[in-house]
Amino acid sequence: KAGVTQTPRYLIKTRGQQVTLSCSPISGHRSVSWYQQTPGQGLQFLFEYFSETQRNKGNFPGRFSGRQFSNSRSEMNVSTLELGDSALYLCASSKDRAYQETQYFGPGTRLLVL
Amino acid sequence: AQSVTQPDIHITVSEGASLELRCNYSYGATPYLFWYVQSPGQGLQLLLKYFSGDTLVQGIKGFEAEFKRSQSSFNLRKPSVHWSDAAEYFCAVGAGSSASKIIFGSGTRLSIRP
Secondary structure, eight states, X not given: OOOOEEEOSEEEEOTTOOEEEXXXXXXXXXXXXEEXXXXXXXXXXXXXXXXXXXXXXXXXXXXXXXXXXXXXXEEEEEOSOOGGGOEEEEEEEESSOTTTSOOEEXXXXXXXXX | OOEEEOOOSEEEEETTSOEEEOOEEEOSSOOEEEEEEEOTTSOEEEEEEEOSSOSEEEXXXXXXXXXXXXXXXXXXXXXXOOGGGOEEEEEEEEESGGGOEEEXXXXXXXXXXX
């Protein structure tokens, strides 16, 4: 079956703009988590959604937000982009709770903020 | 606060040699522990996970890890590495509500010497 897909794969934005990233989980998976990966900070948890509800949130400013739709697809939005938001954004899906079920990661969206 | 430490930033081993990657965690309760691998330009792949029970966990690609509560460690091992094992390896702990929040270590880059 198809894996986790993320669109777009690459994105270039300028400071102050906003961006929306999309994640389609594996069919049947209801949990979607988002992570930011940077050389300096490593992999950091952003948030997790399950059945359209945010279940957990990491330590990121309010400029980072997300949502999940009834078909489990998820989007994350970053408003007022800063240079430091340049990163690889990874999405992962699992059937249910992330710690009980294997999380499958997508290839990521690489965001460059100029 | 929960945290994961991978003390080795970069390790080089010869092909066919044994491998051990170190991981130490800090977590108040019984941890949920994971090892992930990330090849260049790709997303993360779960190698193995520990929730409870047998402290020696077998994973994919011939990897295993041993949970040692007394040492707060979850080291990854492989008896004989292959050139294809060159990648970045991340240790992680499940935290937060329902342990859905995954906290990653900083990663260990593994190079293989021919």
